Amino acid sequence: MSTGVETFEFQAEARQLLQLMVHSIYSNKDIFLRELISNASDALDKLRLEAYTDKDLEVDTADLHIEVEVDRERRTLTVRDNGIGMSRDEVIILIGTIAKSGTAELLQKIRETKDAGGSQELIGQFGVGFYASFMVADKVTLLTRRAGESSATRWESDGGATYVVETVDDAPQGTSVTLHLRPEDQEDQLFDYTAEWKIREIVKRYSDFIAWPIRMTVEKTDDEGKTTSEIQTLNSMKALWARPRDEVKQDEYNEFYRHLSHDWTDPLETIHMRAEGTFEYESLLFIPSRAPYDLFMRNAKRGVQLYVKRVFIMDDCQELMPEYLRFVKGVVDAQDLSLNISREILQQDRHIQLMRRRLVRKVLSTVKDMQANHAERYQTFWQEFGRAVKEGLLGDFDNQNTILEISSFASTHDPEKLTTLAEYVARMKEGQTEIYYMTGESRSMIENSPHMEAFRAKGYEVLLLTDPVDEMWVDAVPNFDGKRFQSIAKGQVDLDTDEEKEQAGAEREQREKDFAELLSWLTGTLGEQVKEVRLSSRLTTSPACIVGDAEDITPTLEKMYRAMGQEVPQVKRILELNPEHPLVTSLRDAHNDRKDDETLAETAELLYGMALLAEGGELGDPARFTRLLADRLARTL
Incomplete structure (x- = not known):
């Protein structure tokens, strides 16, 4: 008996993604089974966790497992679990739509990617492995009953524009996904996915480490030709993190990483560690080779999986990894935590805090080793995750110096290569005591800024900081190797040597006198826009520039605060004039x-x-400025 039959249309983005799957963008179709088994494993983890936390939930967790069943005559393959299951609403939300932002961007990237491998990597980042079923099936049927509920839900689709959902009365707890496989004679069907050997091969290659038994009924023929059926477990179920490192192949690590992350590229770095002593735990962490699409999205999930004595506790334990390392994936298995530990307890637990400190230090030391010994891998890491790592300079004061050491920055020294702070300090001029930098929206904008003129003329290296987080950490970090960070767009700048100062002393004093009246008049005339007008020592070719006091926030940071809805008082800045420029001397005369x-x-x-436009600022009244400029140009013709 069944009720509540409804037909739904796929969300537009989901429909497009389905078409990509149906027409097979993948070069390796075997991964559909890996994805279904991975989903089943997650469902079993969630059921056991819910059984621990909800004592009123009446479920049997004595024999949690995954079952693979084939019917060669009907050409169906079913992956079944007795895990948490889904409600009707969950089926519609989780399968009928892609409930993630950025999907349009994903689809655009897929269209731009010419090779199948590149498309496969992009799809993997979005965690939509269930749709991979349509690479090998012309119809998919899903039957599921959530633990604790009496009714079940059947979902079915042929990969077209619609899917059907109906409520059914009789179904076991958990989820089964049945694939109605395409005919064997179709050109794109390279293998028979009802063949026992093929299923064994896929499970061994991709899912051997799954913690739950993956079972299949197989037929055995004895010497007399008599055929019997028996249930066999296809995977070893050995927790990868519990095995000695020298017994694990990198291919096994890679597959485990893909299982955890749903990223179909290999990890950039694998970190396998075991802590022994008064508090024991094992961990297996991965640094991805590319940033996830949601790295900078506010609602993105982060954290690593937490196990206690091999029992899954939670999927995204934020307490074990700081936000600036949110891209790190992996598993931590503790021996001495309570199985009923909650997020509230986690925040206070001293063992968790100890693990977190050790894990963070290990990740940072791994990056430091990459930087010293594997330049190409480090460059990939910094390109993908450097912007996130620099966020740690604002909150992780214990590791602030290490983060500075592993950071790289663009600079005026080499337009093609980033530099470390240690390399910058080693190149500093004799007598230089500060690390010079400038923040801005782009490298070209900074390089063309008037503030750069004197530094370029005298050969001083300047760091070019263009990430939004750079606006904030430079004020939070006191120094590096005893050298203070100094913005070239703030405060007074004096690059002259003692000898140059002595030679120019009298000339400078006379210049101040010559311009005193003009500076006083300009300060009054522009009083609504600037706090002071003064002569500049940082300009060589431009007539003027705008600088901030040493303690002022930058205009970019001011804009960032306003965009976040924070009230920030208007900061008046300083107008500096180049006393050698004809426009300035003519104005004085x-x-x-x-x-x-x-x-x-x-x-x-x-x-x-x-001056405001030269630094990328915004005019208060662009129309008036344009009119004044046009009138002035007209008079010169």
């Missing part, structure tokens, strides 16, 4: 000659506007 005050005021406004 005109002011000294008491020329037309309105013309001078307009010139002052244009000078300020040009």
Whole structure:
């Protein structure tokens, strides 16, 4: 008996993804079985966890397992588990739609990716392995009953635009997925997925480490030709993290990583460690080779899997890994924690805090080793995760110096290569005591900034910081190797040597006198925009630039705070003039000659506007600036 039959349309993005699957973007179709077994394993983990936490849940956890069943005559393959199951609403939400943002971006990338392998890697990042069933099946039927519920749900689709959902009264707890396989004679069917040898091969290669028994009924023929059936377990069920490292092949690590992450690329680095003594635990961590699509999304899941004595406790234990290392995947298996531990207890547990400190140090030391001994791998790591790692400079004060050591930055030293802070310090000029940097939206914008002129002329190296997090950590980190970080767009800059200062002393004093009246007048005229107008020692070719006081926040950081809805008081900055520039000297002479005050005021406004635009700032009144500039140009023709 069945009730509640409904037909739904797939979400637009899900429909497009299904079509990609149906028309097979994969070069290796075997992975469909890996994905179904992985999903079944997750369902068993979740059931055992829920049975621990909900004592009123009446479920039998004595024989949790995964079953693979084939029917060669009907050409069906079924993967069945007696795990947590799904409710009707969960089926519609989890299978009928791709409930993740960024799907449109995924589809666009897939269309742009020419090779099948590249497409496969992109699909894997989005965790939509269930859809892989349609690579080998022309119809998929799913039957599921959630633990604790009496009714079950059947879902069915041929991979077209719609799917059918109905409520059924009689079904075992858990989930079964039945694939109605395509005919053997189709050109794209390379293997018979009802063949025992093929299923054994796939399970051994991809799912041998699964903690639950994967069973299949097989037929045995004795010497007399008599055929009998017996149930066999296809996987070894050995927890990979519990085995000695020298007994595990890298291929096994890679497959386990794919099982954990649903990323179909190999990990960049594998970290297998065992802690013994008063508090024992084992861990197997992975650094991916590419950033997940949701690395910078606020609601992205993070953390590693937590086990206690081989029992799965939670999927994304945030307490074991800080947010700036949220890309790290893996498993931590503790020996001395309670099986009923909750997130609230985790936050206070001293053993968890101890594990976290050790795991973080191990991840950072692994990156440091990559930096020293595996340059290419380190470059990949920093390109993918450097922006996230730098977030640790704002909160992880215990490891702040290590994070600085493993960080790389663009600089004016070499346009093709990033530099470490240690390399920067080794190249510093004699007598230089500060690490110079400038923040901005792009490298080209910083390099073309007026603030760079004196540093370029005198050969000082400047770090070019373009990530949003750079605006924040430079103020939070006091120094590196005793050298203070100094923004070239803040405070006074004096790059002259003692000898140069002595030679230019009298000249500088006279210049201050010559410009004193102009500077005073400009400070008053531009009083609503700037706090002070002064002569600059950082300009060589531009007429003016805008700088902040040493303790001021940058305009970019001010904009970031406002975008987040935070009220930030308007910060007035300083206008610096180049006393050698013809525009500035002409303005001084005109002011000294008491020329037309309105013309001078307009010139002052244009000078300020040009300085603002040169640093990538926004004009308060673009229309007025354009009109003043057009009028001034017209008078010169």
